[in-house]
Amino acid sequence: MPLTLNNVTLPADTCVGITALDQNYAGSFSIDLAGEYYIKELSTHEAYHPSENSPVTATYRPDGDTKEVVTLIEPIKNELKRGGINVIKVDSETGQALPGAIFRLYTIKDEKTSDLGLFTSDKNRKVSITNLEYGRYFLEEITPPKGYTVDDRITELTIDGIKDLILEITNTKTVTEISKTNDSEELLPGAAFLIKDRHDQVVSRFTSSQEPSVVRGLIAGEVYTLIEEIPPSGYVLSPDPVTFTVNEDGTINRIQLQNEQTRVVINKRDALTNLPLSGAEICVWDEMDNIAYEGSTDKSGQIKILGLIPGNYTYKEVRSPEGYIENKSKFSFTIDDKGEVIGDLEILNEPTELIIRKTDEKGHILAGAQFKITDTKGWTYRFRLEEGIYMADPNGEHTHLKTDAEGQIRVRYLPQQTYHINETKSPDGYALAGEVSVEISENSGFSTPLCIEIENQRLSSEKTTDSNNAIQVLPRTGEVPPILLNLLFFVTGTVLILIAVLKKIREKYK
Numbered sequence: 001m002p003l004t005l006n007n008v009t010l011p012a013d014t015c016v017g018i019t020a021l022d023q024n025y026a027g028s029f030s031i032d033l034a035g036e037y038y039i040k041e042l043s044t045h046e047a048y049h050p051s052e053n054s055p056v057t058a059t060y061r062p063d064g065d066t067k068e069v070v071t072l073i074e075p076i077k078n079e080l081k082r083g084g085i086n087v088i089k090v091d092s093e094t095g096q097a098l099p100g101a102i103f104r105l106y107t108i109k110d111e112k113t114s115d116l117g118l119f120t121s122d123k124n125r126k127v128s129i130t131n132l133e134y135g136r137y138f139l140e141e142i143t144p145p146k147g148y149t150v151d152d153r154i155t156e157l158t159i160d161g162i163k164d165l166i167l168e169i170t171n172t173k174t175v176t177e178i179s180k181t182n183d184s185e186e187l188l189p190g191a192a193f194l195i196k197d198r199h200d201q202v203v204s205r206f207t208s209s210q211e212p213s214v215v216r217g218l219i220a221g222e223v224y225t226l227i228e229e230i231p232p233s234g235y236v237l238s239p240d241p242v243t244f245t246v247n248e249d250g251t252i253n254r255i256q257l258q259n260e261q262t263r264v265v266i267n268k269r270d271a272l273t274n275l276p277l278s279g280a281e282i283c284v285w286d287e288m289d290n291i292a293y294e295g296s297t298d299k300s301g302q303i304k305i306l307g308l309i310p311g312n313y314t315y316k317e318v319r320s321p322e323g324y325i326e327n328k329s330k331f332s333f334t335i336d337d338k339g340e341v342i343g344d345l346e347i348l349n350e351p352t353e354l355i356i357r358k359t360d361e362k363g364h365i366l367a368g369a370q371f372k373i374t375d376t377k378g379w380t381y382r383f384r385l386e387e388g389i390y391m392a393d394p395n396g397e398h399t400h401l402k403t404d405a406e407g408q409i410r411v412r413y414l415p416q417q418t419y420h421i422n423e424t425k426s427p428d429g430y431a432l433a434g435e436v437s438v439e440i441s442e443n444s445g446f447s448t449p450l451c452i453e454i455e456n457q458r459l460s461s462e463k464t465t466d467s468n469n470a471i472q473v474l475p476r477t478g479e480v481p482p483i484l485l486n487l488l489f490f491v492t493g494t495v496l497i498l499i500a501v502l503k504k505i506r507e508k509y510k
Helices: 483-507
Strands: 003-005 008-010 035-039 053-058 084-090 102-109 112-118 126-133 133-142 154-159 165-171 175-181 194-195 202-206 213-216 223-230 242-245 253-259 263-271 282-284 291-296 302-306 311-319 330-335 340-341 344-351 353-360 370-375 385-386 389-392 408-412 418-425 436-439 448-458 462-467 472-474
Touching: 084 133, 126 133, 154 165, 194 448, 202 213, 223 253, 242 253, 263 282, 263 311, 282 389, 291 302, 353 389, 418 448
Parallel strands: 084 165, 175 253, 263 344, 353 448, 389 408
Antiparallel strands: 003 008, 035 053, 084 126, 102 112, 102 133, 133 154, 175 213, 194 202, 194 223, 223 242, 263 302, 282 291, 282 311, 311 330, 330 340, 353 408, 370 418, 385 389, 418 436, 462 472
């Protein structure tokens, strides 16, 4: 019913008193008139909702003067403010929903951390946390979705009880950067790779380009193996797999792999001694008969060809080293997709060989004859003597070659050209032979040597040769000179003829 005070009727909802609760959460009002009232909470603790209106009735005692103290039987109650958090987890570039992210939610009260649990994003990319009391909270991602880097930010949230919080948190895929380079650190395109996880499952395949190759989405903290399947063209396959762990801190994994160029080594050797031969010119052709390489063997008897692409190749010697005959055989080798070289990579050369045989007119062998060999310009060749064979050598100590007990001189390593052979000393009792010209050609190898035979004519008396090649005839000791014998024969013949003539004359006149 309406209240009347001093003949004034008070309208409904008129405030007749205000009180504040004391430390015991109690308060009182002074009411002058009996009637129906309600208590309305004007303010409360920030963590609570204000209470609903609480009705109360005030009456007078029978004596009419003493006010009645009215006590609420039920205390006024406040409801604690509550709210929720909705986290949306998406890819930072595509906005794609990301399930599997795990978050930790905690509060800090009185400098103590209180964990409220772990929460995982569902297939709809959401994490929903409800019925959280009013207050300050902290949300931290501890495990990212597979293939993504963890968002290491700690997000501070406040539940105000007014509305639920909606929070979008993004993740970036892990990045692994692979560079394929040569020894000059230049990027090499065309290398084929695969990546396997710890279960030996292939998780990625890619081919290198002029830029570093980027692989996204490998699981942070996991161990992977990088394997090269095909090398860049002209390079050798990297034989060893590379094991790496994806960084968990979100930094880029950078892997650099170097490749060596394909390397073909052709060896040139002496067929007799197996020693390396320098100066041989070799030409290499590819499958299309294009020249792929031309070069000469070095002092180690090798040519080293770098960077040939996979395929089939042929090669041959186009010019032999001095003192050798050309090897006319054609050889081949193959470079496979891994850069490995398969084939015949050695060329043998026969040294040139000249055999001089010394005989008389009856074919008997003659030892002890000496010769010198000159070229067409008059240059006298020098030789070293090894196991009875004369080896052409600019530093050799021999310029005169001597026939052995078998009447032979064997000469090796003369360059292919024309030579003059001059006898400088004949065997005892023989005249010097004249100059002989020979040509060492591509057919004059040790397996088919050039053989010449030089005859000496026997002298009717012993002759020797001086240093100027003059022939001096010496009489033999105790022997009548030939001129006296001839004179004796002439006189004797004449006397016999005269005797015969005189005898015929006498017979005629008898």
